[in-house]
Amino acid sequence: MEQEAKCCACETLGTPEQAAQLKAVIEESKSTPGCLMHILQEAQGIYGYLPMQVQKTIAEGLGMSLSEVYGVVTFYSQFSLNPKGKNRISVCLGTACYVKGSDKVLEEVEKELGIKCGECTEDGLFSIDSCRCVGACGLAPVMMIGEEVYGKLTPDKVKGILDSYREATK
């Protein structure tokens, strides 16, 4: 999936606690060769995603160019440039799920939530991503919401599942 999305207006480093945590991670790892991946993972753990200011701080801390950091972030699908929702939906587009019609499931999720894959709903409740195989091919097509796996899906089942999460937050 091409990540064309520009970062939202994140010109700050979040809360002072988040900023301190990020700086600590960079300080702790920066002398280890090849530490960028680890720092990015930690940073995503702190912020939930990797906004521009976070990437700039990492680039400066490691003495790398921002374009190199951004190149790594956009290479690996595990890294996100956008904030994630409270409920993170991940639709499997691996071979088994795909031939069983998971693309139609993804389309339905996008339609139901009014956002595209890689984005987050305005209320912050849901975000959608795609993934490649969660190891449940026997249940194809599969999607995950948080840690929960939903198998043998059809597009008409999507609304009911999403509604159950909407209900749960009321």
Added chain:
Amino acid sequence: MANVNLKINNIPVTVPEGTTILEAARIAHVTIPTLCYLKDVNCVGSCRMCLVEATGARGLVAACVYPVAEGMEVKTNTEKCRKSRKMTLELLLSKHKKECLACERAGNCELQRLSTEYGCDPQYFESDDERHPIDFSAPYVVRDRDKCINCTRCVAACNKQHVGAIGPIGRGYAAHIGSAFEMDLMASVCVGCGQCIVACPVGALRERTTVDDVWDAIADPAKKVVFFTAPSVRATLGEAFDLPVGTNVEGKMVAAIRRLGDVEVFNMDITADLTILEEANELIARIQKGGTLPMFTSCCPGWVKYVEQKHPEMIENLSTCKSPQEMFGGLLKTYYCEKNGIDPKDLYVVSVIPCTAKKYECTRPEMNGEVDNAITTRELARMIKTAGIDFNSLPEEKFDDPFATCSGGGTIFGATGGVMEAALRVAAKTLDGEFEVVDFPEVRGTAPIKEATYNVAGHEIRVAVASGLANAEEIIQGVQNGSRHYDFVEIMACPGGCVNGGGQPTLPDSIRNSMNLKDLRAAALYTSDEKNSIRRSSESPVIETIYKEYFGAPNSEKAHEVLHTHYHADKRI
């Protein structure tokens, strides 16, 4: 190191261990096609054009990165190799915006040449991908992503400059080259050096051309148009007309510009001389009055932009001298206009420069638009071709007065070490009237960093010269951490200096991989310097007249008004 014997297309060749198949093939006079490989810049084995068959290897191997082995037999021209290369090319062509009829690299495009040689069908894998907007944000470099073939030569050139404005983004089919967060070049950390342009095998990167404005000015009867050419242009322009690298075409260049229209042609070496007078005196004043040292040269706008963006804390170290281009603009719009009774707004000043950053420099607000237009060596070559001028049969002509007679010191500005040497010639003579030496071989040549210490009139002057911004960064780090001590440092953003600038003729990899452009082009300037009876900038009669008639003395109030400038911190990550 042990030698290795192998055969390439049955030709025996002996090379040192660790040599790649590509290098060994060159020694055996066998050409293997390449796209992503560029000597001293990029060697990643990603484009798959150089695939060959080699014994002991499974499948085809990339010759640019695969080391030779004892007894290896390499075949570079089998059906398997040809088929693979042809398919690679056709896949590249599937996404490439094929505007070849009017592409500025047509005839000089490495992808076009290989596609022709391999008889490719450009539509074989045609894609209907959406096209992307061309990045016109910067006055120096234009980037057309849809012509890019992801060879990463530009990325390597940019990283080698320690700038890192562009890099690969995304993966798989969607992978492309761009700036972080898809920001445009003007917003990125790009300094405009243009090394990416001369590294690009296709037309994805080019200067933002302003040639049409020059033609308009020439056609405007209300305008008086004057050109001036930077020192290094005479050493490279001939390449655009198939002359050997390193041919000095000063006389033909002047003749060609004169035939573009009713224009005058001046020699920028004169403001190189003027820069030296101002800069050498600024240095002496800093040494004697305890000013900020080391003093860095400021004639390279890519370097100035780098300091402003990356090391704003070092701005005080930059000389306040304008670059020779901007000094000429200032000189023409004041001294020259006053002397000849011309209204400055009727004078259209065109500089011909080896540089893309200079295009940006003349748009800087503090330069007051004194240079109306800056065109690269490449753009001048195109104008000469458009005008139907048969360059190689032109007579040798001389620059126009009053700016014709320059010193050799001004001429060598175009090569790394040249500014330093020219400054040393003047500074040493100023401090010690008996000092007659004009050759400072320690600061010549294309070594990344050159250092020397001179004792003049009881002063110890410690100097350093660096070209290429990665080397400049090393100097800055050393100065900041106290491991390097200098009084005066010359920096040129482009490796080798202006002779290797981002606005110079684009030569294909076949030439860049086989000869040292920097040395050959620089030699043309040093030869010209040697032949000049005036070696010291201060001894040019033109310079003497300019100071006598207008500025009084170097670093005078008037000189400061016209010939000096200031800089702005613009920290970027």
